[in-house]
Amino acid sequence: MSASPMDEDDGATSTSAAEPVIFEDDGEFRHVDGWNSFQFDPPLTHTDALKLSSSAQELGYRMLFRRADYSIEQIQQQLVERGPGSFLNMVWLQEDISPKAPAPTVEQRMAARMRKLAPSDELIITDPYLFTGSRKHDSQEYADSVVRMMTPALTPGLRITALVSSSGNNPIVRAAVLDGLRAQVQNLDITVVETDDFHDRFWIADGERGLIIGASLNKIGGKIFFVDELSRSDIKAVLDEVDAIVGTCA
Structure with a gap:
């Protein structure tokens, strides 16, 4: 933030814009x-x-x-x-x-965030309802939406680990989403782990960059939500939990 000039004849002094x-x-x-x-x-x-x-x-x-x-x-x-x-x-x-200005669609904004996340080797996703049965009736439409949002983050050979709720892991929705992702990029290595230990939605790339998303992808566009960057300490804390859960399930 830059300083702004003021008229000293009026008794004011120049000050940083970050201060009163x-x-x-x-x-x-x-x-x-x-x-x-x-x-x-x-x-x-x-x-x-x-x-x-x-x-x-x-x-x-x-x-x-x-x-x-x-x-x-x-x-x-x-x-x-x-x-x-x-x-x-x-x-x-x-x-x-x-x-x-006219706002981009929510999908486009999410795609832009995924592009900035830019995983090159590994992407960790904790989203309990990523494959929720509530989207069974429109599983292909939902899968297409997920693919549009995630495609900017996909690279050939990327390892994706998705931690989802055991009760929310619908096989029809899961197959539609995974098939759609694999159709976009070759040699994706996708592992799905069932766990009820995560509530929040974390997306972490290469163990270095991370987002917290205030809604599951199946709710994107339907509710007000936030997206924020994770600090390095938060990334480490999440990855420690992920490693413990994935190690137990291996």
Whole structure:
């Protein structure tokens, strides 16, 4: 985040965009172009911020993020590419809210995340309902959707280990999905392990890069969900559990 200039004649000093603007308290109310600033203590909750924004609009004001070089589309793109965790260390999001661009489909976004995950040798998937019987009635349609999302991550000879729920591992859905994946890329080595030890959906590439996905692929497009990057410590913790489970089932 870059620093922004301010008019020193008005008693303000230049400051980093990551910090609140500080004025000397001389009893004057200041309104300096883009640097009009208020700070809430304690910090606003998301719900209260929306209420304040609504009240401001009724009075004829717009409540804006203050960084004009960081658009809402860029926030959306960062959420898609890196997940909400990428914002956790930010003190301030400063930008004007610009019109939304047409959003890509959820499948396309997931495919883009899979492409960025880029496994070269191994892909670990923990998704209890990856082969859920709830998609038995439209198993081919579901399989085609999974293939579209996963194809950007597939390379010849890739080893895929999928850990799924024993009660949710429907043979018809499983066959449709696996046949679809194998039809896309040659020599995929796919192992399916039944376990009820995982609830969360982790996707880990080559033991180094990982995602947590807030919904099973069978729910993609039907519910609001998040995708976030895993830290190295989380990746290690997940892989330790996977190794223990796969070793027991071997």
